[in-house]
Amino acid sequence: MHPEHAPHPPVIRAPQVHRPTPFPPPATAPAPLALVQPDQVPAVASIVLPDGRIVTGYAVHPAQPAAAKPAVSRTAVNVALGGIGFGAVCGGLFLLTAFIAALTAFITQLIILAAVIFGGWIAVQVLGTGGHRGGTTVNIRRAVFKRNHFHG
Structure with missing residues (x-):
């Protein structure tokens, strides 16, 4: 193998190793600082990489979870529930109209049957042969038909 x-x-x-450099003190009077509790000061940590x-x-401490917001807003839930209710009512109204149409057809058929x-009862009463109720009786056997005219 060639050496190159x-x-x-x-x-x-x-x-x-990098160490933080402190800031020099200010030349003017320092501004009043708010006191920080020792448990609130973040700790300096060092790690060794591979x-x-x-x-x-x-x-860095993990952030505390804030008050969790719901994934879906209340308004969206209310609109969705309203749509489901409206759909259920529309289905019920459709069944109601179908029931009214069927009832109307049934009543119409009952009226026609009556x-x-x-x-038929009226026709039997008018044209019936049972019993004479007065009026003129014509005996057709004795009648004479001449040239398509009836002579009784």
Whole structure:
């Protein structure tokens, strides 16, 4: 193998440590500072990375969850429930109109049936052969037909 193409050994660098630099004191009178409790001051932490570098910084605490907002607003829920109720009412109204149409057809058929039965009863009473109720009786056997004229 040619020496120019030989693999190079990995370069190991010395770890670098970075430390925060404090601010110099102000030349004028310092402004009054609010007192901070020791438990509220974030701690400085250092970690060593796998390649040997050291990283220093403030520890970040997980944020406390705020009051959880519902995934869906109350207005959207109310609108959806109103739509479901309206759909249920429309279905009921459709069934009601179908019931009224069927009842109307049934009553119409009953009226027609009554008219047919009553009309038949009237026809039997008018044209019936049972019993004579007065009037003129014509005996057709004795009648004489001449030239399509009846002479009785």
